[in-house]
Amino acid sequence: MTDDVTNEFQEQVTALIATTIEESTGRAVELAADTALIDEGYLDSLTVLQIFMKLHEVFGVELDMEDLTEDAFGTPAAIANLVRAHGGQQP
Amino acid sequence: MRSTANTRRRVSVLDEVRTWARQTPNAIAVESEREAFSFAELIDRADAFSEWLPERAVVATVLESGPRLTAASLGTFACGAVLLPLPLKSATSELEAVFRYLLPDVIVAKPEHAGPARAALERVAKDAAAAVLWVDPNDPEHNDPEQTDTEHSAPEQTDTTQTDSSSANFIPWTGPRNRAPAIDAPCLPPGVAVAQLTSGSTGIPKIILLHQDAVHAALQQSRPFTKRFTGRAVFSPMPQFHAMGGAIVLEHLTAGSSVLVTNRFLPGHDGTRIQQSECALLAASPEYIRILLKLGMWKKNPLPKLTDLVLGSAATDRALIEHVRQAAPNLSIHIRYGLSEAYGALTRLEIPPNAAVPPRGLVGAPLPGVELAGVELAGAESAGAELAGVGEEIRVRTDAAALGWVAEPNRVARLVDEEGFLATGDLGFRDAAGLHIQGRRSQFIKRLGHRIEPGEIEHVLLADPAVDAAVVVGVADPLAGANIVAVVEGSAANRDLVARCREHLAPHKVPQQVVNMTIPRTQSGKPNRAAVQETMARRPKTKATKDD
Numbered sequence: 001m002t003d004d005v006t007n008e009f010q011e012q013v014t015a016l017i018a019t020t021i022e023e024s025t026g027r028a029v030e031l032a033a034d035t036a037l038i039d040e041g042y043l044d045s046l047t048v049l050q051i052f053m054k055l056h057e058v059f060g061v062e063l064d065m066e067d068l069t070e071d072a073f074g075t076p077a078a079i080a081n082l083v084r085a086h087g088g089q090q091p
Numbered sequence: 092m093r094s095t096a097n098t099r100r101r102v103s104v105l106d107e108v109r110t111w112a113r114q115t116p117n118a119i120a121v122e123s124e125r126e127a128f129s130f131a132e133l134i135d136r137a138d139a140f141s142e143w144l145p146e147r148a149v150v151a152t153v154l155e156s157g158p159r160l161t162a163a164s165l166g167t168f169a170c171g172a173v174l175l176p177l178p179l180k181s182a183t184s185e186l187e188a189v190f191r192y193l194l195p196d197v198i199v200a201k202p203e204h205a206g207p208a209r210a211a212l213e214r215v216a217k218d219a220a221a222a223v224l225w226v227d228p229n230d231p232e233h234n235d236p237e238q239t240d241t242e243h244s245a246p247e248q249t250d251t252t253q254t255d256s257s258s259a260n261f262i263p264w265t266g267p268r269n270r271a272p273a274i275d276a277p278c279l280p281p282g283v284a285v286a287q288l289t290s291g292s293t294g295i296p297k298i299i300l301l302h303q304d305a306v307h308a309a310l311q312q313s314r315p316f317t318k319r320f321t322g323r324a325v326f327s328p329m330p331q332f333h334a335m336g337g338a339i340v341l342e343h344l345t346a347g348s349s350v351l352v353t354n355r356f357l358p359g360h361d362g363t364r365i366q367q368s369e370c371a372l373l374a375a376s377p378e379y380i381r382i383l384l385k386l387g388m389w390k391k392n393p394l395p396k397l398t399d400l401v402l403g404s405a406a407t408d409r410a411l412i413e414h415v416r417q418a419a420p421n422l423s424i425h426i427r428y429g430l431s432e433a434y435g436a437l438t439r440l441e442i443p444p445n446a447a448v449p450p451r452g453l454v455g456a457p458l459p460g461v462e463l464a465g466v467e468l469a470g471a472e473s474a475g476a477e478l479a480g481v482g483e484e485i486r487v488r489t490d491a492a493a494l495g496w497v498a499e500p501n502r503v504a505r506l507v508d509e510e511g512f513l514a515t516g517d518l519g520f521r522d523a524a525g526l527h528i529q530g531r532r533s534q535f536i537k538r539l540g541h542r543i544e545p546g547e548i549e550h551v552l553l554a555d556p557a558v559d560a561a562v563v564v565g566v567a568d569p570l571a572g573a574n575i576v577a578v579v580e581g582s583a584a585n586r587d588l589v590a591r592c593r594e595h596l597a598p599h600k601v602p603q604q605v606v607n608m609t610i611p612r613t614q615s616g617k618p619n620r621a622a623v624q625e626t627m628a629r630r631p632k633t634k635a636t637k638d639d
Contacts, residue, residue: 023609038355041180045356045382045616046559046580046609052386053582065386068359 009090013083014076016058020051033077038070048073055079059088104306105137105169107345119324119349121340122368123157124360133162140166144197147269147277149286151175151195153204156331156352161340163199168284168303173269175286175298176332179204179354186211192298192497193278193286194270216272271500278501280494287334287493289431298497299334299506301434308490309338309435310345312458316425316439317346320399324349325372326365328356328379330616334431335404339374342435348372358383362392370394374401374427377411378560378616385559389418403427406452406528407440410554413448420444428454428528430515432506434491437461438526451550455525462488464512466521485519485526486512518544534620536565538573543600548577551595557583560610563602564624576627577602580610606630 010033018031021042029042037043043051048068055061061083067073072082108120108130116131128136140163144150150167152174154160160176167174175195177186183206190211198208269277279286284303325343329336331352340350351368353361365373380388380402400415400422402408407426415424426440426449440455442448457463465486492513498504507513519528530546537543545563552561559581565573579588585605592601611622 038357043356044612045379048356049382049385049559064359064391065383065388066359066362066391068357068386069363070355070357070360072359073357 009084010077010080012090013055013059013080016054017051017076017079020054021047023050031076033080034075036075038074043073051079055083055088058091059083061086061088103169104310104341104345105134105141105165107310108137108165109134111344111347115322115347118322119368120344121158121161122349122351122364123155124353124355124357124364125155126158128158128162133158133165136162137165137169141169144170144172146171147279147281148172148196149175149193149269149279151177151198151208152332153177153179153181153198153200153208154332155179155354156329156336156340157354160331161344161350164337164341168306171282171303173279173283173286175288176337177208177288178330178332181207183207183210183214187214189288189298190215190272192271192500194272196269271497278497278503280503283494285337285434286497287337287431288332289334299431300494300496300503302494305434305491305493306341308460309433310342312460312489312491313342313435313439314346315459317342317348320372321347323371324351324368325374326351326353326361326368326370327374328353328361329375330354334434335427335429338429338435339401343372358386358388362388362394365394365397366392369396371396372399372401373397374403376616377402377405377408378618380415381411381559384414384418393419397422399423399425401425401427403436404429406454407449408550408553409448409451410556412442414556416444416448426454428526430487430513432493432496432513432515433487433489434493437487437489437491440525449524450527452519452527452529453525454528457487457526460489460491462512463521463526464488465514466519466526483518483520485515485517485528487515488512536563536573536575538565538568538575538599543575548575548592548596548600548602551592552577552579552588554595555581555583555588555591557581558588560618562610562618562620562623564620564627566624566627574603575600576604576606578606578608578610578623578627580607583607 014031014033017037018029021029052063055063063082063086067082072078112130112134117129119127120130120133121128144166150163150172152160152163154163164174175193177189186208194216198205200208269279271278279300282302282304283300284306285301287299287301289297289299320343325348327336327339327350329339331337331340340352343350349368351364351370380400398421402424404427406428412424415422421444423444424442426442427436428438429436436458438455438457438461440449440453463485465483488511493506495503495505517528518530519526521527530544534545535543536545548563549561552558558579561577561579563575563577566576568574577588585607588605589601606627611619611626613619
């Protein structure tokens with residue numbers, strides 16, 4: 001987690017991801033900041049798209065497809081950093 | 092008349108790849124996000140696997156898409172064994188359903204992925220002899236079984252003559268091969284190269300049997316297309332255990348291309364790989380491309396070396412093609428039509444960058460060696476045929492057709508009729524432009540005496556840019572026979588979708604309900620129509636429409 005990403009911000013991003021996974025797959029999940037979302041099979045293509053859109057709605061960020069790498073999208077902490085790096089604001 | 096596939100000299104798929112290994116030994120043959128094998132390395136590994144493998148053994152692979160699965164496939168083909176590609180994430184119960192019809196002799200899997208297959212074997216046949224092995228990439232002999240099921244894989248006889256220092260960890264045995272539980276004799280016809288799983292109408296996977304000649308015929312039929320990419324790289328995100336994903340790898344590998352595959356949805360990473368390897372072709376499902384477009388594919392990275400996009404296996408979707416055109420105007424788009432019941436592609440349609448977008452459902456001309464029946468050449472009257480409604484069931488005759496399917500543990504049922512034609516289950520018609528697909532025969536919804544094709548309604552729904560996916564099913568109704576229920580994913584308001592259907596469809600085709608929810612998928616990522624049907628049949632009507 002970078003210095004810019006507060007615990008509260010991190011928790012909001014993590015909650016958004018968990019909710020989206022649950023809505024998309026019907027699978028209730030408990031995520032930690034360092035949960036390996038890709039390797040542990042949480043993210044299929046449709047869920048990734050939905051997280052992308054919700055991050056835009058909630059935090060106002062315009063992510064690029066190029067951001068969808070393991071480093072930038074592999075854990076909730078990485079996604080929170082990504083959102084912050086793109087100027088995402090807490091709702 | 093059928094061609095002479097059965098009489099011509101048979102060339103192993105491995106030998107076809109070997110010719111490229113001689114010309115370009117160090118070129119990448121297959122690359123996943125984790126590892127890559129050169130042509131020389133791929134051949135070495137396939138040869139080693141083939142040497143160890145007993146003829147006619149059933150080789151179940153539980154592997155990620157990539158070089159290792161490719162080497163195992165080529166080695167299996169080369170020695171006359173049978174490849175049974177299984178999805179990596181199969182549940183024990185799913186594998187149990189398969190193993191009740193066909194027991195593997197060998198399971199190739201990483202130790203951490205072998206559990207469900209071993210558990211399924213345990214449930215099906217306590218005495219099943221199956222070696223579970225893992226091909227270690229760091230081992231120069233690349234054939235160490237990480238673990239062998241000592242309880243269930245004990246060889247019935249050990250042929251020590253096959254054991255040498257390089258394969259000492261293997262257990263060669265000469266017990267029953269190629270069998271079903273409790274049947275001590277081969278249950279598959281000779282010459283079967285692939286036992287391909289496909290979703291059956293009953294929800295139980297169907298095992299389709301493809302003869303080695305069918306594989307060769309299909310690779311030859313596609314060669315005029317695939318040789319355009321010789322020496323260049325192609326990218327396929329399709330799962331390699333899947334019929335189309337597996338065929339695409341072999342089609343391009345045997346044409347001398349480098350084939351890049353992926354196992355995870357990380358399009359940013361994929362885009363970098365496509366760019367760095369200068370991939371000329373991307374072969375994917377329409378659903379995959381639709382999602383990439385929503386994520387902004389081609390916006391920041393125009394991928395100038397990518398010249399061709401193959402969409403398969405689906406009929407022309409005009410809205411998608413127009414969307415691709417806007418994002419990447421210089422791409423040639425190819426529609427590829429095929430079936431699990433025949434290896435590879437049956438038709439192809441090329442849409443060059445500046446050509447008009449073809450009509451909905453067109454899949455192009457049959458490949459050389461593919462004959463059509465059940466669809467008359469409509470010529471200039473094709474528009475009338477399309478307007479007249481749903482066409483006839485398409486039947487194909489091709490050397491790439493499957494031998495049959497495993498209907499019972501010791502019975503293989505033919506899939507072709509006495510004249511050699513395979514009923515595709517697809518409805519359509521043919522005109523000068525090629526074959527047009529209008530829907531599936533078995534998916535009709537019968538409502539108030541009308542036969543309604545779900546695909547037609549789905550097409551209207553998918554034309555709304557706010558709809559990501561749509562499946563239309565019929566739910567039994569005591570008065571009308573069935574109600575039409577449209578299940579959609581996306582941000583479109585249900586009332587807007589009903590209005591769209593009212594605008595574009597006859598009144599009897601407008602859905603009674605629109606439900607916005609996540610559509611269940613098959614393991615290959617396709618919408619699972621049977622699961623949608625079941626969910627909707629159980630769903631209380633009061634909850635049916637999100638916007639109600």
